[in-house]
Amino acid sequence: MTTRNRRHLPFFVYGTLRPGEPNHDLFLRGRTRAEEPGRLLGAVLYDGPGYPYAVEEPGGELSGELVTARPESYDRLLLELDELEEYVPGDPDSLYVRVERDVVRRRDGATVRAWVYLAGAAVAAELRADGRRIEGGDWPARGLPGPTAS
Structure with missing residues (x-):
């Protein structure tokens, strides 16, 4: 089945694909019809490091953007994002x-069905055991560790 036969869901992005982050310009600039703030309930954020992972957890919440792709860009974008996220x-x-x-839209509280990339099962288990959780669930607002004294 090709993606043309599926519903064209928006994407909920919470890390390097958000506006101002490096992958936004590489993958999304000029290919979206709308981008609006949203919240994903039932998930928490972990540092990769270098990029985040969302892991499902009751009571959790993370911030991101609900991105609606332009119809003519959708199929190619879906394939490219799957590749970026190493999703097979x-x-x-x-x-x-x-x-x-x-995903809950911040502007009006409406719920929208969207694609979300969550940590795979093995990665999620490792993060729950030893990962660094990003408190507040907001990747751009995370506290980056400073240099360590030797």
């Missing part, structure tokens, strides 16, 4: 998995 459908060892989740 059906592969249990994928770094991320792409799943449908409800």
